[in-house]
Amino acid sequence: MEPPSALSRGGRVPWQELLLAVSLLTFWNPPTTAQVTVESVPPNAAEGKDVLLRVHNLPANLIGFGWFKGTTIDPHREIVSYAADLQEITPGFAHSGRETLYHNGSLLFQNISLEDTGYYTLQIIKRNVQVERLTGQLRVYPELPKPNITSNNSDPVENVDSVVLTCEPQTQNTSYLWSVNSKSLPDSARLELSLDNRTLTLHGVTRNDTGPYECETWNPVSAGHSDPFTLNVLYGPDAPTISPSDSYYRPGANLSLSCHSASNPPAQYSWLINGSPQPSSQELFIPNITVNDSGSYTCLAYNPGTRLNKFTVKTITVSEPVSQPSINISNTTATEHKDSVVLTCSTNNTGVSIWWFFNNQSLKLTERMKLSPDNSTLTIDPVRREDAGDYQCEVSNPVSSSKSDLVKLNVEYDFTQQSSGLSAGAIAGIVIGVLAGVALIAALLYFLCNRKSGGTSDLRDLTEHKLSASNHSQDHSDNVHNKTDEVAYSSLNFNVQAPKKSASASPPLTATETVYSEVQKK
Structure with a gap:
């Protein structure tokens, strides 16, 4: 910034007292062509730093002007x-030696301080x-130093302590x-900021609150950024885990177990085997184990x-x-439909699981099959032809x-019977239907036989009647018409035959009826 040339200094002159007196009595500001303004x-x-109160459009033909600290005109x-x-x-009572006045009315402040903040008044007196x-x-702000974060608790305990973090130093x-x-702070009921x-x-710090945290300071002239700050939250131990997950071993194998728990500071580990303490260690190793090592x-x-502890049992x-x-x-x-069969799987081992197989496939139980509670006995009652085949059982432990x-x-x-596979209800329905059909056929045959027997008797009576009438008619015709009529008789045979039966049945009986009918030729 290049300020205008500064004015030379002189001692206080009598006209200045008159200028002050006039300024205290005069409050009228006539309009000007270009408005006078003051800019910081x-x-x-x-x-x-340095700052200038620059005056724009200072009018000419002046008696003089002066600067006052504040918004009032006060000689002091x-x-x-x-x-x-x-x-x-001429310096005034409020002159500190750091102010410089220029011919255009501008006022320069050097090495400005926070106390210089405030309003300043320029008074101009015309001819x-x-x-x-x-x-x-003037707005004066401090150059901010680099901030740092402090904590009221260096080792807070999870879910027990609260922590207050402060961004230092405090500045206006x-x-x-x-x-x-x-990232910006998340919305959480456990996080609380002061008014400033x-x-x-x-509140209620957790292991997820370790950070790191950073604070920034800012004002219109400078900014600062703290170093990251990490909380040392004490937590745990959580319930330990034992690895590997295997729980079953063969004799002669090596047993190697490892224990781990989330904890800050790191947890201290110890072991018990069937309640008996072992040397403190995170690892446990037993070579060539035997059945006696179970437990x-x-x-x-x-x-x-x-000062907390947790344990896990395997x-x-x-x-x-x-x-x-x-x-x-x-x-x-x-024998099918008569006998039942019991199969028993025998083993010398205890604590085993038993499975059954049929024709090299896992056995699918039917409603006729039952297993004992321990699966060692399989009962089939009654057996059917589809139960025939190869049976096998399997025993296993881990x-x-x-x-x-x-x-x-x-x-x-x-072999003459077919395994229908039908349910009892279906079989009963079929039997009832067959019996009903047989009864219906018998009734029909009976009706037909009776009807044919009655028809034969009627034909015989009719034949006898016709023979008698014929003789009488012949005599009468000879006398009346003198004509000769020839009557011929033919026989019709009706065969009544029973319905066909199986080849093993006896040959059917045939009833033959002869019926005579009259055929008259003219």
């Missing part, structure tokens, strides 16, 4: 004045004793802004910071491989399995 350059000044608050005729400036006043403002007219994990945002309170293995985790089972089972069958040959030899079941049945 820069608008916001940093403490220790006068900074400097200028007499135009003598071209001299016609007209007075004009203008006000300018400063804005504070917080961030966590390089300078302090951040975390409960307990891992204990202790946090010296929170059951280890050492099992011998299972031996081959065998099947005992009540009878290997059974470390091994074994299948028995095949056992074959034979089922005898009548």
